[in-house]
Amino acid sequence: MATIKDVARAAGVAPSTVSYVLSGSRKISEETREAVRAAIERLGYHPNAGARSLRSTRTNVIALALPLSSSRGYLPVGGRFMYGLSEAAGEHGYDVLLITGRDAGPGGAGLERVARSRLADAAVLMGVEMEDPRIDAMRELDFPVAVLGRPAEESAVAWADLDWEEAAAVSVRALYEAGHRDIHYLATVEEDIRDRRSYSVRGIDGVRRASAELGVPVPVCPSSSDPAELLRRLDALFDAEDPPTALAVQHPAAIPGILRHLAAWGIQVPRDVSLVAVGNFPEDLGGIDATRVELPVREMSVAVTRLAVELAADPAASRPTAGRELIPPRLIRGGTVAPAP
Amino acid sequence: MATIKDVARAAGVAPSTVSYVLSGSRKISEETREAVRAAIERLGYHPNAGARSLRSTRTNVIALALPLSSSRGYLPVGGRFMYGLSEAAGEHGYDVLLITGRDAGPGGAGLERVARSRLADAAVLMGVEMEDPRIDAMRELDFPVAVLGRPAEESAVAWADLDWEEAAAVSVRALYEAGHRDIHYLATVEEDIRDRRSYSVRGIDGVRRASAELGVPVPVCPSSSDPAELLRRLDALFDAEDPPTALAVQHPAAIPGILRHLAAWGIQVPRDVSLVAVGNFPEDLGGIDATRVELPVREMSVAVTRLAVELAADPAASRPTAGRELIPPRLIRGGTVAPAP
DNA sequence: CTGAAAGCGCTTACAG
DNA sequence: CTGAAAGCGCTTACAG
Numbered sequence: 001m002a003t004i005k006d007v008a009r010a011a012g013v014a015p016s017t018v019s020y021v022l023s024g025s026r027k028i029s030e031e032t033r034e035a036v037r038a039a040i041e042r043l044g045y046h047p048n049a050g051a052r053s054l055r056s057t058r059t060n061v062i063a064l065a066l067p068l069s070s071s072r073g074y075l076p077v078g079g080r081f082m083y084g085l086s087e088a089a090g091e092h093g094y095d096v097l098l099i100t101g102r103d104a105g106p107g108g109a110g111l112e113r114v115a116r117s118r119l120a121d122a123a124v125l126m127g128v129e130m131e132d133p134r135i136d137a138m139r140e141l142d143f144p145v146a147v148l149g150r151p152a153e154e155s156a157v158a159w160a161d162l163d164w165e166e167a168a169a170v171s172v173r174a175l176y177e178a179g180h181r182d183i184h185y186l187a188t189v190e191e192d193i194r195d196r197r198s199y200s201v202r203g204i205d206g207v208r209r210a211s212a213e214l215g216v217p218v219p220v221c222p223s224s225s226d227p228a229e230l231l232r233r234l235d236a237l238f239d240a241e242d243p244p245t246a247l248a249v250q251h252p253a254a255i256p257g258i259l260r261h262l263a264a265w266g267i268q269v270p271r272d273v274s275l276v277a278v279g280n281f282p283e284d285l286g287g288i289d290a291t292r293v294e295l296p297v298r299e300m301s302v303a304v305t306r307l308a309v310e311l312a313a314d315p316a317a318s319r320p321t322a323g324r325e326l327i328p329p330r331l332i333r334g335g336t337v338a339p340a341p
Numbered sequence: 342m343a344t345i346k347d348v349a350r351a352a353g354v355a356p357s358t359v360s361y362v363l364s365g366s367r368k369i370s371e372e373t374r375e376a377v378r379a380a381i382e383r384l385g386y387h388p389n390a391g392a393r394s395l396r397s398t399r400t401n402v403i404a405l406a407l408p409l410s411s412s413r414g415y416l417p418v419g420g421r422f423m424y425g426l427s428e429a430a431g432e433h434g435y436d437v438l439l440i441t442g443r444d445a446g447p448g449g450a451g452l453e454r455v456a457r458s459r460l461a462d463a464a465v466l467m468g469v470e471m472e473d474p475r476i477d478a479m480r481e482l483d484f485p486v487a488v489l490g491r492p493a494e495e496s497a498v499a500w501a502d503l504d505w506e507e508a509a510a511v512s513v514r515a516l517y518e519a520g521h522r523d524i525h526y527l528a529t530v531e532e533d534i535r536d537r538r539s540y541s542v543r544g545i546d547g548v549r550r551a552s553a554e555l556g557v558p559v560p561v562c563p564s565s566s567d568p569a570e571l572l573r574r575l576d577a578l579f580d581a582e583d584p585p586t587a588l589a590v591q592h593p594a595a596i597p598g599i600l601r602h603l604a605a606w607g608i609q610v611p612r613d614v615s616l617v618a619v620g621n622f623p624e625d626l627g628g629i630d631a632t633r634v635e636l637p638v639r640e641m642s643v644a645v646t647r648l649a650v651e652l653a654a655d656p657a658a659s660r661p662t663a664g665r666e667l668i669p670p671r672l673i674r675g676g677t678v679a680p681a682p
Numbered sequence: 683c684t685g686a687a688a689g690c691g692c693t694t695a696c697a698g
Numbered sequence: 699c700t701g702a703a704a705g706c707g708c709t710t711a712c713a714g
Contacts, residue, residue, distance in 0.1 A: 001457065003707060014685045019709055026710095029683060046457035050400065051707035053391035054690050061438070061460075066424065079420040083407065086441040090451070095460065096439045097402070100427040110431070116342065116387035119402075119436065227628050256597045257628030286627045287568050287598030344691060355701045360693055367694095370699060392691035395706050
């Protein structure tokens with residue numbers, strides 16, 4: 001593998017000159033620059049990442065800490081976010097290093113190891129909790145962090161998120177405006193609520209707010225990661241004396257199964273019950289044209305990456321006034337909401 | 342951030358001794374080792390990754406080149422593979438670096454950059470094509486590669502894959518054994534067939550083989566990434582004078598939509614048509630209890646990671662006799678296959 | 683406009 | 699059983 005010395009020799013200059021051509025931080029004569037460029041091209045030279053990061057204390061890598069459930073193993077975060085983050089990072093000249101497993105957990109063994117060994121310049125945390133121990137852990141290490149989600153202490157860290165409160169509220173309002181008064185909210189799975197994942201808590205807060213505003217009760221039912229249990233809860237809902245005429249569902253992956261189950265009981269959407277999906281990936285709905293608030297993956301990825309890159313480039317800017325990005329929800333009207341009977 | 346010198350000073354030894362304690366490659370007295378361990382613990386020391394890789398020419402990082410479609414942007418690879426690979430890599434002491442975008446493409450700008458700059462010790466390629474230019478590109482750079490998939494030239498590279506040929510054949514056979522003679526195969530989306538992704542080509546090969554073995558024709562219909570177009574093709578199939586009584590479907594994410602569409606025409610599964618899913622993620626089927634061959638994500642991830650790690654540790658072993666892992670399909674019997682009418 | 687030199691934090695032969 | 703020293707490939711003040 002060619003080194004900077006090889007390039008320098010081939011171009012008839014000093015290694016430092018090659019370095020300056022690469023960084024552009026010094027004026028170089030056109031002639032010299034061209035000779036260096038040609039030698040780089042010819043030798044297929046790329047600076048050694050280890051040497052570069054050792055010398056410059058910058059790696060151009062962002063660590064991505066995947067959410068780890070305390071109870072479930074894999075959270076169905078979908079490749080879309082990883083893909084989106086990697087793409088967004090690439091546009092800033094950064095690569096993305098995955099951190100999973102126990103490693104991503106509270107103690108953050110993996111995250112801490114990456115921070116301490118300077119494998120990355122900054123981290124993005126996914127699946128953040130309202131009070132996320134990783135935030136304090138990284139602050140103690142002076143390691144820049146941007147968070148995908150909206151923690152309780154909003155000014156303690158840079159974060160970007162869909163406005164889940166408003167997303168839930170918008171969904172409830174859409175059903176209210178269609179005339180529904182018996183609206184139920186099927187929230188995220190209970191593990192996420194228990195862990196106080198920010199999207200779970202914010203979503204429920206938004207329901208409370210909308211309910212108060214509109215003056216109608218909107219009962220909240222936690223979903224279940226066990227499909228059978230989820231359907232039992234659904235049955236309980238519809239077996240009650242006051243069954244819902246409308247559902248807002250913040251567990252979009254479960255929606256195809258829910259519709260199939262209801263259909264087996266002769267309950268048709270939207271004829272008998274209206275439905276809004278909250279925060280789905282496009283593929284979650286299995287082709288159902290639902291009224292919905294989609295997850296703005298691209299926007300969220302771009303926003304959180306920009307924050308992470310800013311902090312990576314200038315860790316001093318890590319002060320609490322760091323950026324915050326609240327992305328407004330967009331309601332897409334599909335075919336699953338009908339006027340109330 | 343503490344360096345090896347700080348630890349050495351705190352423990353009253355030479356830096357080299359700290360290094361030897363860490364690597365275990367030299368006998369150290371119990372007393373000294375304990376003193377060093379304590380100092381490491383107290384200072385929260387982790388070796389600097391850049392320095393380590395510069396010196397040792399090993400990064401303990403595996404690059405993961407995501408599939409990039411020539412036509413579509415994101416391939417719905419699902420986070421499960423990235424997660425599985427990252428977990429498996431972690432068990433070997435490796436981290437995973439994502440490579441996406443144009444970067445992952447033929448020229449492999451990103452992949453080549455990572456290889457040349459020694460950001461990683463080896464790469465895992467996803468979404469591999471039968472004749473994948475990235476394989477030759479990496480060989481020319483002497484960069485170790487393991488492939489998730491089964492390329493045409495099987496001994497040219499280390500690879501691990503579900504046996505898609507057998508998976509497709511097993512699915513067709515299951516339908517045949519239930520008495521079906523009008524079996525159709527809904528293959529992967531046509532872009533994947535055109536790009537000659539190995540799972541697409543292998544799946545179709547398996548259908549051909551099963552068809553020949555059983556002595557019944559099994560027409561192959563490419564799927565479409567456009568849901569509306571896919572349903573049009575489905576309609577054409579069922580409008581023909583000889584409509585299928587059974588489908589094997591290698592586009593599992595489309596299955597919920599397919600069932601819904603057929604139901605709207607009064608066609609029930611399995612009453613009127615039987616169905617087998619080929620190569621689905623658990624979440625692809627939206628809770629449908631289909632007869633299926635599931636993607637063995639964990640096994641595939643573990644297998645390809647092991648190959649990559651072996652090559653990373655000993656690039657000389659990169660000879661064509663490198664490992665191959667063909668994972669046998671497992672048919673799970675669900676409720677979507679009924680005896681032929 | 684360009685070069686010679688120091689040094690980032692490690693690992694590993696060399697030496698005792 | 700342990701240490702002193704060289705050197706991995708860069709970047710960047712220092713010097714001209």
